[in-house]
Amino acid sequence: MKVVVGTRGSKLALTQTNWVIDQLKKNYPNVEFELKVIKTKGDIIQHMSLDKIGDKGLFVKEIEQQLLEKEIDMAVHSMKDMPSILPDGLKFANIPKREDPRDVLILKDGYTSLEDLPKGSIIGTGSKRRKYQLLRQRPDLKIVPIRGNIDTRIKKIKEENLDGIVLAASGILRAGMEEYISCYLPVDVMIPAPSQGALAIEIREEDLEVENIIKSFRDETTEIQVSAERAFLEGINGSCHIPIGAYCQVYGENISLVGLFGDEDGKNIVVKKIEGKTSAAREVGLELARIIAKERRDYDRESILSGSGAWRL
Numbered sequence: 332m333k334v335v336v337g338t339r340g341s342k343l344a345l346t347q348t349n350w351v352i353d354q355l356k357k358n359y360p361n362v363e364f365e366l367k368v369i370k371t372k373g374d375i376i377q378h379m380s381l382d383k384i385g386d387k388g389l390f391v392k393e394i395e396q397q398l399l400e401k402e403i404d405m406a407v408h409s410m411k412d413m414p415s416i417l418p419d420g421l422k423f424a425n426i427p428k429r430e431d432p433r434d435v436l437i438l439k440d441g442y443t444s445l446e447d448l449p450k451g452s453i454i455g456t457g458s459k460r461r462k463y464q465l466l467r468q469r470p471d472l473k474i475v476p477i478r479g480n481i482d483t484r485i486k487k488i489k490e491e492n493l494d495g496i497v498l499a500a501s502g503i504l505r506a507g508m509e510e511y512i513s514c515y516l517p518v519d520v521m522i523p524a525p526s527q528g529a530l531a532i533e534i535r536e537e538d539l540e541v542e543n544i545i546k547s548f549r550d551e552t553t554e555i556q557v558s559a560e561r562a563f564l565e566g567i568n569g570s571c572h573i574p575i576g577a578y579c580q581v582y583g584e585n586i587s588l589v590g591l592f593g594d595e596d597g598k599n600i601v602v603k604k605i606e607g608k609t610s611a612a613r614e615v616g617l618e619l620a621r622i623i624a625k626e627r628r629d630y631d632r633e634s635i636l637s638g639s640g641a642w643r644l
């Protein structure tokens with residue numbers, strides 16, 4: 332049997348996909364795995380901010396097309412890049428154990444933490460979630476847009492004379508670049524993107540053979556977290572124009588889920604936490620989305636009268 336595995340060509344994507352293939356090879360020495368690199372719209376349009384391209388599934392559409400056309404049999408993505416709803420005919424296989432969900436700062440030589448940064452320091456990030464959470468801690472910072480693969484972004488610290496950038500810990504750790512990390516941002520200071528650090532293995536819905544091969548991967552805690560956090564994302568029905576974050580913690584039979592949802596200019600950002608049962612992770616995510624969306628609508632009505640904006644916890 333031969334399984335063709337599709338992936339983007341970035342260093343991170345290749346590292347993730349090769350990791351998946353190596354694990355599967357150990358369990359299935361008789362299956363042949365072939366890696367196929369596929370260019371996506373997100374890879375081709377490198378100069379524009381993701382925000383402006385504003386297209387859901389920017390890094391996955393071409394890959395999904397090839398899955399549906401049986402050019403490939405399995406695709407490995409970052410779960411965080413996946414739109415809430417998959418195309419007909421495709422589904423997620425089991426989810427392997429999540430990498431560190433936190434964001435990290437990569438700072439100019441000599442700086443070691445968010446607190447240490449001199450007043451007015453310049454930080455590069457294209458993510459509104461990261462931007463407004465940083466500004467909440469340090470309103471004096473200047474946030475500038477930045478794009479590109481991990482390596483490109485790290486190079487831009489020197490090239491564009493930045494004081495630092497924010498990246499997902501998972502990408503850096505998987506790429507074996509831990510020594511670049513200046514500090515980890517705790518999840519309560521920087522709520523991660525929904526399912527940050529988790530991998531998505533996408534397959535054809537009816538492909539039981541490939542589904543079986545991936546059965547060995549299942550990490551239950553990750554599955555519960557991803558289920559709650561992605562349900563929140565689905566319920567909010569957001570895009571990459573607005574700040575959205577979610578993080579689920581699992582305590583045996585119970586979970587807690589923190590969600591962040593705001594508007595484009597960061598004036599009205601709501602953060603809320605709810606508790607629920609592990610067995611109802613998806614419902615907890617949808618419920619939190621309803622609570623936060625309602626609070627934001629009420630606030631929009633009030634703020635027309637009062638004219639001010641704020642973070643509300």
Ligand SMILES: NCc1[nH]cc(CCC(=O)O)c1CC(=O)O
Pocket residue numbers: 409410411412497498499500501502526527528529530
């Ligand atoms: N949007 C790009 C992207 N997609 C997944 C990751 C990192 C890996 C992950 O979050 O699982 C990154 C880079 C980053 O945000 O630093």
